[in-house]
Amino acid sequence: xxxxxxxxxxxxxxxxxxxxxxxxxxxxxxxxxxxxxxxxxxxxxxxxxxxxxxxxxxxxxxxxxxxxxxxxxxxxxxxxxxxxxxxxxxxxxxxxxxxxxxxxxxxxxxxxxxxxxxxxxxxxxxxxxxxxxxxxxxxxxxxxxxxxxxxxxxxxxxxxxxxxxxxxxxxxxxxxxxxxxxxxxxxxxxxxxxxxxxxxxxxxxxxxxxxxxxxxxxxxxxxxxxxxxxxxxxxxxxxxxxxxxxxxxxxxxxxxxxxxxxxxxxxxxxxxxxxxxxxxxxxxxxxxxxxxxxxxxxxxxxxxxxxxxxxxxxxxxxxxxxxxxxxxxxxxxxxxxxxxxxxxxxxxxxxxxxxxxxxxxxxxxxxxxxxxxxxxxxxxxxxxxxxxxxxxxxxxxxxxxxxxxxxxxxxxxxxxxxxxx
Ligand SMILES: [Zn+2]
Numbered sequence: 001x002x003x004x005x006x007x008x009x010x011x012x013x014x015x016x017x018x019x020x021x022x023x024x025x026x027x028x029x030x031x032x033x034x035x036x037x038x039x040x041x042x043x044x045x046x047x048x049x050x051x052x053x054x055x056x057x058x059x060x061x062x063x064x065x066x067x068x069x070x071x072x073x074x075x076x077x078x079x080x081x082x083x084x085x086x087x088x089x090x091x092x093x094x095x096x097x098x099x100x101x102x103x104x105x106x107x108x109x110x111x112x113x114x115x116x117x118x119x120x121x122x123x124x125x126x127x128x129x130x131x132x133x134x135x136x137x138x139x140x141x142x143x144x145x146x147x148x149x150x151x152x153x154x155x156x157x158x159x160x161x162x163x164x165x166x167x168x169x170x171x172x173x174x175x176x177x178x179x180x181x182x183x184x185x186x187x188x189x190x191x192x193x194x195x196x197x198x199x200x201x202x203x204x205x206x207x208x209x210x211x212x213x214x215x216x217x218x219x220x221x222x223x224x225x226x227x228x229x230x231x232x233x234x235x236x237x238x239x240x241x242x243x244x245x246x247x248x249x250x251x252x253x254x255x256x257x258x259x260x261x262x263x264x265x266x267x268x269x270x271x272x273x274x275x276x277x278x279x280x281x282x283x284x285x286x287x288x289x290x291x292x293x294x295x296x297x298x299x300x301x302x303x304x305x306x307x308x309x310x311x312x313x314x315x316x317x318x319x320x321x322x323x324x325x326x327x328x329x330x331x332x333x334x335x336x337x338x339x340x341x342x343x344x345x346x347x348x349x350x351x352x353x354x355x356x357x358x359x360x361x362x363x364x365x366x367x368x369x370x371x372x373x374x375x376x377x378x379x380x381x382x383x384x385x386x387x388x389x390x391x392x393x394x395x396x397x398x399x400x401x402x403x404x405x406x407x408x409x410x411x412x413x414x415x416x417x418x419x420x421x
Pocket of ligand 1: 151176
């Protein structure tokens with residue numbers, strides 16, 4: 001099927017311009033005013049923005065191994081509903097993709113059920129146990145990069161060896177940075193809220209200590225090094241210093257760390273429990289500064305679905321992780337652009353252009369480019385109702401909150417993968 005996206009405001013070469021887009025045979029075949037095409041369906045985009053499909057560097061699809069939480073089919077449909085056309089899937093699966101055979105199990109599920117592009121990470125260590133390296137040489141050609149997300153690589157020697165091998169293979173590392181010796185068994189940030197509620201806290205040091213370590217290793221090895229879900233102000237400072245020294249380091253922040261801090265936790269509810277936790281007010285300020293000055297490169301969701309039961313045990317006993325695919329754009333747009341912290345153009349960079357660049361791809365509306373496109377209505381305000389989510393996971397701290405920026409349409413490879421009813 002061919003489409004004309006009519007009268008939208010299109011993001012082209014870093015700026016918004018009024019233009020129609022003709023999507024034909026899976027690519028953007030024409031851009032301009034008053035386009036026509038005999039066999040194309042015309043879709044009215046008046047008053048809406050038309051942007052390159054969003055790219056999420058951090059998604060938990062849960063298949064194979066944990067299909068009761070999410071599947072490739074439901075997770076990619078949820079991402080499409082959020083305007084995403086490319087997502088990177090994390091390897092905390094069963095089997096863990098630490099060897100080619102195991103990775104092929106996930107690749108087969110992706111091939112069969114994914115409605116958008118899914119690029120899987122392989123694990124850095126066998127079983128994500130931190131004891132021995134995965135078959136990095138064998139896996140590098142089949143995966144987008146390497147991550148032990150969910151766990152930090154505790155041993156410095158192991159991380160150094162991993163970086164050397166990953167560098168040799170021309171791949172990259174996406175690191176979940178967490179020093180287990182500094183965790184103290186907490187469920188929320190070690191700060192004001194934890195003190196008030198007499199809860200054990202997760203220290204910022206458990207995040208920034210391994211980040212400082214890894215940036216030094218990345219400098220030594222020259223590997224492309226990306227940091228998952230950065231949350232603490234000290235971590236952001238470390239990345240800023242690293243970039244100044246010319247280290248090949250990038251980092252992501254989640255919409256929930258952008259929108260909330262620990263004192264926003266309203267009740268003893270698992271929907272406020274994620275790792276890293278919601279940090280302090282000053283950390284959130286540091287995130288804004290990091291986004292403004294380019295220290296923080298991208299927004300990624302850390303979409304981490306769990307069953308209702310796993311999230312119903314309160315702050316201390318619920319599983320870590322919340323869903324994010326279907327609210328990421330609206331939350332980020334409302335919190336950052338409507339609050340005039342960054343421009344709309346910058347937001348598209350953070351959610352589409354830059355994450356694509358980190359994985360060596362292009363996200364752009366250009367003649368002949370693949371028709372991976374999202375359309376958002378920035379003026380549409382809506383209340384987050386998890387029961388309407390496509391994802392199997394329903395746990396989100398944004399439940400009941402109002403945001404602007406509704407997904408209207410998502411095209412992947414020229415096919416409609418989401419259309420608001
Ligand atoms: Zn993680």
